Amino acid sequence: MIDFELSQKVQAQKDLIRSLAEGAMRPISREFDEREHEKPWDFLKMMWDVSRGQSMTGENSREDPEAAKKSGPRENTLTAAITIEELSWGDAGLYLTIPNPGLGGAAVSAAGTPEQKKRFLTPFESGEPKWAAMAITEPHCGSDSAALQTTAVRDGDDWVLNGTKIFCTSGQMAAEKSDGFVVVWATVDKEAGRAGIKSFVVPAHTDGMSVIKVENKLGIRASDTAMLVFEDCHIPADNVLGSAEVAKSTEGFKGAMATFDATRPLVAASALGIGQASLDLAREELEKRGRPIRYGISDASLTAMESDFIDAESDLHAARLLTWRAAWMMDRGQRNNLEASMAKAKAGLAVTLATQKAIELMGPLGYSRKMLLEKWMRDAKINDIFEGTQQINMLIVARRILGYSSKELS
Amino acid sequence: MFDLELTEEQQLVRDTVASFAQNEIRPIARDSDESGTIPQGVIDQGFELGLIHSALPEAQGGYGEERSAVTGAIVAEELAWGDASIAMHLLAPRLVAYPVADGGTKGQREQVLPRFTKGFHAATAAVVEPRFDFDTSRFETAAKRENGSYVLNGHKCFVPLAEDSDLILVLAQEGETQAGFLVERGAAGLTVLEREKNMGFKPLSTNEITLENVKVSADARLGGDDGFDVARMVNLGRVGLAGLAVGLARGAFDFACEYAKERTAFGVPIAQKQAIAFILADMAIEVDASRLLTWEAAAKLDKGQDASREAYRAKRYAANAALKIADNAVQVLGGHGYVRDFPVELWFRNARGFASFDGTTIV
Ligand SMILES: Cc1cc2nc3c(=O)[nH]c(=O)nc-3n(C[C@H](O)[C@H](O)[C@H](O)COP(=O)(O)OP(=O)(O)OC[C@H]3O[C@@H](n4cnc5c(N)ncnc54)[C@H](O)[C@@H]3O)c2cc1C
Numbered sequence: 013m014i015d016f017e018l019s020q021k022v023q024a025q026k027d028l029i030r031s032l033a034e035g036a037m038r039p040i041s042r043e044f045d046e047r048e049h050e051k052p053w054d055f056l057k058m059m060w061d062v063s064r065g066q067s068m069t070g071e072n073s074r075e076d077p078e079a080a081k082k083s084g085p086r087e088n089t090l091t092a093a094i095t096i097e098e099l100s101w102g103d104a105g106l107y108l109t110i111p112n113p114g115l116g117g118a119a120v121s122a123a124g125t126p127e128q129k130k131r132f133l134t135p136f137e138s139g140e141p142k143w144a145a146m147a148i149t150e151p152h153c154g155s156d157s158a159a160l161q162t163t164a165v166r167d168g169d170d171w172v173l174n175g176t177k178i179f180c181t182s183g184q185m186a187a188e189k190s191d192g193f194v195v196v197w198a199t200v201d202k203e204a205g206r207a208g209i210k211s212f213v214v215p216a217h218t219d220g221m222s223v224i225k226v227e228n229k230l231g232i233r234a235s236d237t238a239m240l241v242f243e244d245c246h247i248p249a250d251n252v253l254g255s256a257e258v259a260k261s262t263e264g265f266k267g268a269m270a271t272f273d274a275t276r277p278l279v280a281a282s283a284l285g286i287g288q289a290s291l292d293l294a295r296e297e298l299e300k301r302g303r304p305i306r307y308g309i310s311d312a313s314l315t316a317m318e319s320d321f322i323d324a325e326s327d328l329h330a331a332r333l334l335t336w337r338a339a340w341m342m343d344r345g346q347r348n349n350l351e352a353s354m355a356k357a358k359a360g361l362a363v364t365l366a367t368q369k370a371i372e373l374m375g376p377l378g379y380s381r382k383m384l385l386e387k388w389m390r391d392a393k394i395n396d397i398f399e400g401t402q403q404i405n406m407l408i409v410a411r412r413i414l415g416y417s418s419k420e421l422s
Numbered sequence: 423m424f425d426l427e428l429t430e431e432q433q434l435v436r437d438t439v440a441s442f443a444q445n446e447i448r449p450i451a452r453d454s455d456e457s458g459t460i461p462q463g464v465i466d467q468g469f470e471l472g473l474i475h476s477a478l479p480e481a482q483g484g485y486g487e488e489r490s491a492v493t494g495a496i497v498a499e500e501l502a503w504g505d506a507s508i509a510m511h512l513l514a515p516r517l518v519a520y521p522v523a524d525g526g527t528k529g530q531r532e533q534v535l536p537r538f539t540k541g542f543h544a545a546t547a548a549v550v551e552p553r554f555d556f557d558t559s560r561f562e563t564a565a566k567r568e569n570g571s572y573v574l575n576g577h578k579c580f581v582p583l584a585e586d587s588d589l590i591l592v593l594a595q596e597g598e599t600q601a602g603f604l605v606e607r608g609a610a611g612l613t614v615l616e617r618e619k620n621m622g623f624k625p626l627s628t629n630e631i632t633l634e635n636v637k638v639s640a641d642a643r644l645g646g647d648d649g650f651d652v653a654r655m656v657n658l659g660r661v662g663l664a665g666l667a668v669g670l671a672r673g674a675f676d677f678a679c680e681y682a683k684e685r686t687a688f689g690v691p692i693a694q695k696q697a698i699a700f701i702l703a704d705m706a707i708e709v710d711a712s713r714l715l716t717w718e719a720a721a722k723l724d725k726g727q728d729a730s731r732e733a734y735r736a737k738r739y740a741a742n743a744a745l746k747i748a749d750n751a752v753q754v755l756g757g758h759g760y761v762r763d764f765p766v767e768l769w770f771r772n773a774r775g776f777a778s779f780d781g782t783t784i785v
Contacts, residue, residue, distance in 0.1 A: 014432075014492045016718040017725075019423040090424060308734045310557035311777065326739045330711035333718060336424055337710075354707045403700075410699035413706045414683060421694055 016333070018094070022087055026094050033102025041103040045387050048233040049226060051185075052106065059110045060141040067117050067133070068092065069274045069342075089274065089339040093281035097332075100285025101292075104391045105234035107282065111190065112136065114182055116144030118275050119195040119211055123253040123267030132193060132213055142192040143185035146271075147177035147240055154179070155404050157197065158206045158265070162242065164198040169249050171212055173198055173220070173242040181398070183238025184223045192216050194240065195253070197268060209265045213251040220245030231390030276352040276399055277338040280359035283395035284335060287328045287363035290370035290388045294321065297374060317373060324366040331359035350412040357405035360396035367392040426717075432493050439500040442471060447504025454625035455768050460508055468512035469542040473497070478523055482531060483539030489520070491658055491720035494785025495665035499713070502669030503676075506772045507626040509666055513784040514582045517547035518591045520658070520784075521602060525650025529641065530604065534589065544586035547602075548578035548631055549593050549659070550780055558593075558656045558780055563633065565594040565601060572643060574603060574611075574636040580779060584614045584629035591644065592633065593652065600652040602644035611636040622771030657719070657729055660737035662784035664716040667740035667776045668709060674744075674751035674769045675705040682754055698754060705747045712740035720785065741776035748773035 018026065036055055044052050066072050070092030099107035113120070113136050120132050136142055153159040162175025173196060177183075186192040194214045201208035214221055225239040254267055295305055298317075305318050314322070334355040341348035367389040371378035378385045396402045411421050428436065446464050454460050478484025501509035515538050522534045537543045551562055563576025574594055584590065588607045593600065605612060615630040644650045679702055682693035692698045719732035748770040752759035759766045 013425060013427065013429055014717050014721050015423060015425045016721050017424070022424070085423070087423070307731050308557070308559060310555045312555040313557065322735070322738070326715070326735050329735065330715055330739060333714035334707070334711055337426055337714065340424060340426060354710060357703075358707050358711065406700045406703045407696070409703035409706055410693075410696075413679060413702060414693050414699065416694065421696075421699055 019084070019087060021084075022091050022094055025091055026098055029095050029098035030101065033098050037099070037102030037106050041106065041384060042381075042387065044103075044106065044234040045231075046233075048228060049236065051109065052234065055106065056109065056111055056141055063110070063112060065137040067113050067121060067136075068115065068278060069118055069121060070095075071121065086343045089277065089342040090336060093277055093335055093339040096278050096281040097285040097288070100282040101289045102285075103234070104282055104286050104388075104394075105232040107285075108181060108232055108235035109185070111141035111143050111185070113142075113144045113192075114186075115146035115271070115275060116186060116193055116195040116213075119146050119268065119271045120144075120213065120253065122271040122274055123211060125255055128213070128250070128253060135191065140190065142190045143182045144192045144194070145180050145182045145186035145238075146195045146197075147180045147183065148197045148268075149177065149179045151176055151178055155401060158209065160197055160199060160209065161202075162196065162198040163202070164200050164210065164212055164252075166200075166249070167246070170246040171249060171252060173212060173214065173245040173247065175242050177240045177242070179227065179398075180238045180240055181235060183240050184226055184236045187214075187216055187221055187238070187240060188223055190216060194221070196240075196242065206265045209268065211253045211268045212247060213253065214242075214245060214247050215251075218245055218247060230393060231387065232394050272399060273347070273349050273352045274342060276356040276405070277335050277342065277348075279395055279399040280331060280335040280338070280355040283359040283363035283392065284328060284332050286388050286392045286395070287324075287331075287359075287366040290367045290385055290392075291321070291325050291328065293383070293385060294370040294373050294378075297377070320369055321373065324362075324369045327358075327362040328366050331355065331362040334358050350409060353400070353405040353408040353412075356400060357402055357409060360402050360405070363392040364396050426714075428496070432490075432496060435493055436496050436500055438471065439497050440503070442467065443500050443504030447501065447508050451505035451508065452762070452765060452768065454505065454508060456624075456762075458624050458627075460511055460625050464508065465512065465542050468508075473512055474515045474519060474542075475539040478519060478535050478538060479531070482535035484535070489523075491661050491723040491785045492717055494658075495661055495668075495716050495720045498662050498665030498784060499669035499672065499716075502666040503673045504669075505625070506666050506670045506769075506775075507623045509669070510582060510623065510626050510784070512542075513662070515543055515545050516784045517582070518545040518589055518604075521547070521591060521644060521650060521655055522604075525602075525645045525655075527641075527646045530644065530646075534604065537589075543588075544583045545589040545591075546581055546583045546587045547591040547593070548581045548584070550578060550580045550778070552577060552579040552630060556780075558652075561593055561595040561600060563592065563594040565596040565603060567596070567640075571637055571639050572603060574605070574633045574638065576633050577630065578633075579618065579630040580628050581614075581631050582626055582628050584631055585617065585627055590631070599649065601649050602652065602655075603638055604642045604644060605633075605636060605638055609636050609638065620775065622768070622773075622775050653730065654723070656780070657723060657733035658785050659780065660733040661716060661720045661723065661729075663776060663779055664712065664719070664733075664736040664740035665785065667737075667744035667773070668712045668716055670769055670773055671705070671712060671740070671744040671747040672709050674748045674766060674773075675702070675709050677764075677766060678702060678705065678751040678754040681758075685755075692754070701750050701754060705750060708743040708747060712736070712743045715739050737776075737780075741773075744776055745770075745773040 070088030164171045199208040223238045227237040338348045338351040338355045475484040476487045477489040480486035519538045590605045592603045611634040613632045618628045715736040719729045719736040722729035751766040
């Protein structure tokens, strides 16, 4: 039955994370924007203690799956989306650097065998904080991931990786500063195009993998974005994600792409948090100055400010409902490729515009670093770039609604 | 718990209304727009589907089915996919029937509702007033209590089916409260002015009406002394209008997609050009976004909760999206979109209307 009210369980989680965001993230938000490349270790250790075992997409490996089933229908992805929105309401850069399996873990969950999931994800339940990362983008190709050049060659019981990866979120933490791993996309056969692309798990500290640069960025500065070089980097044969046959079929690429169906709604959710933070603050300030936003009156009576605010808020909320839908479908095991891209495209743009509008509405204050609005505008923009740019997500939506292949519409 | 699954009943309603819209409404939409009339056969068929009386109480001759704003939004969307004017016409009797069923006294229900159960029966509500800053939070049409009866004065516009209606629910300001009055067509001082000529919604007959010292008995006050929930009526109205806007927009989107896959330019279907493909993708996203906002407001109203913010947002958003989508549909067809051989210009004209309507309870 159509219902937009969150279950008690999800609502309780939302409230909990909101208070964590207020109490533990906001107070250090500005500091770790300015101290780029430093880590808020107290916060990270605290988050590791409370959320260890939790995957980005909301699975908790410490939880008994049978017991979870009994506690009602699956709402893992929806819960994850709501958690991520609230964490990003606190601070999106800090959220991105919380120790967890992250995108790398999502790839393992989407494409790995049960044995691989166990082997790679169990260490995230205990011990010291760990990170995992996903390395697809290369210096000469980002959107066109099928053009990647990193190679994987079979050598006896090993795969040997060679190539350069850039813009890898938490790459440094995953590769060098914890006992995590990096999922690396590489081709086993350049002639084969997409079919030749597989994903490989490279454990931290593996010889031949090195971080040669950590980027200086416009926003989300608390999160490290690394350039990784692989030089004759040997990993065990069974670190290619998926079954042994995967190495021979196109399933590898498809599996890797399927990761995005799970993660795009979550990037969208992060966008929503930043946008909501900006609008909440702008509304509060306007109210303080005796200019509350009025709803329900005629268009002719609305001020331009109110009209702009309501539009930005409505766009953001529309993006939220699209995001929840994509997550809800994921939870029901339905294919959500179209819906995930719809949510990501809408949310990426909505947050980009909402954060800019909030600054505009605050006049000179909005531009000042005394407020967080300017930071949020810088943070927001990444959501329209990573995990598929605005244009790439629009392309996917267009292909799906028109029934075109990527050859027919590129 | 967050859920987007329609009930089986809702799916059935949706499918039934969708095939009616496709087979009966769409084929006559253009002629109706040109002639400003709707064939009686279609109006009767619409009635036979139970659009009006299925959710009226059995005691008054209805089927007593459960009323749901979500179902209402679905019905509005499907009908408007066929044609928004015809949808409005078919649903117009609800403007009186639903508020009476919801908030009328026993006497009012018994007196009014049976009229709607035997065949299509025109009745309407007068909400909108002809001024640019009209909104439903305060009416200029005034009701004054005098010696146990009420005297109404004011000016209303966009009153659908006013010419043929025997009963008009007039919303008016009674001091600080808002109230509704059931005014019989023959009441002295009530004048139905000539049919309005609008940019779109041409098949839908609408009129301005004036009320000059129209005297009605105390029994005519909807809900008696307790009154009825005007705000809820307005919110339901906004959800209904949003549903219509979604249907219109989806119709324009579907048409533009099909056209863009057929039409070739520079050797390929225009849909294979990103400049067109991205417009279509944007349409798809905005149709879904509008529908979700509409359902959100509707679901909240179905729970009996206040959904003023949600209903306002849904209507504003869906109306804007429908206009942009219809505009883009014209663009996708190019010059062919501008001529009346194709339906998209009609949808573009109709879409502009949603910003001007308010408070019409059709769900
Ligand atoms: C902070 C940050 C973190 C990141 N994290 C990761 C990560 O963890 N792992 C990882 O692998 N990558 C990551 N990325 C990389 C990110 O996913 C890419 O930057 C993104 O996919 C775009 O690729 P590109 O930068 O090469 O741009 P390009 O692909 O060169 O695109 C440039 C422009 O062209 C447009 N464009 C490209 N192709 C088309 C087309 N077919 N039609 C229309 N327009 C098109 C794009 O939309 C864009 O506007 C991260 C990037 C940043 C900045």
